[in-house]
Amino acid sequence: MPQTPEKLRELIRFAFARPLIKGVPSYFLSDYIDVFCTDHVEQKKELIQALIKDRQLSKVPRIQQPTLIIWGEQDRIFPKELGYRLEKHIGDNAKLVMIKNAGHAVNIEKPKEFAKNLKSFLIDSRLSPRSNNPSHRHRHFLIWPTP
CATH class of the missing domain: 3.40.50.1820 (Alpha/Beta hydrolase fold, catalytic domain)
Known part of the structure; x- marks a missing residue:
């Protein structure tokens, strides 16, 4: 789970074929992280790791x-x-x-x-x-x- 605006930008670049969001201010990304990426971080990390590891x-x-x-x-x-x-x-x-x-x-x-x-x-x-x-x-x- 991204915990900094730069890590969130990196995730967006990876997930999209062409990034839709350019020039988004860091404060906006920080707010997004606060709302969507701070609760249950460990559980979300475990889920992501399981998805990547276990593609059967x-x-x-x-x-x-x-x-x-x-x-x-x-x-x-x-x-x-x-x-x-x-x-x-x-x-x-x-x-x-x-x-x-x-x-x-x-x-x-x-x-x-x-x-x-x-x-x-x-x-x-x-x-x-x-x-x-x-x-x-x-x-x-x-x-x-x-x-």
Whole structure:
């Protein structure tokens, strides 16, 4: 968890394909750190370390419902190869959308593309059920692993 404005800037540069925020004053970043990065620091560090260390898809349950996976093509935290592996793990029920020029925060970097794909997925699920299989009555939008 970043504890200084410079460390937060470093994290932003790493998480985004193109940093969205340029020239943000240090006092603003310090306020952000005070609000979001000071409580439960040890637990957050443990969670981040576990996510990085334990990227085993075998621990992800098999999802039977149609599932949308939206991934940033330039994600350096969870590289696109993991997205392809996740799609393969889920199988025929998965649809992977790889968004170009987006990093880990694809919903922030490319909100229109993100929303368009999500909306299409949700509308399609209402209009054209895939089968009479009860497990196909619900659809999953999967953000894995969550930040």
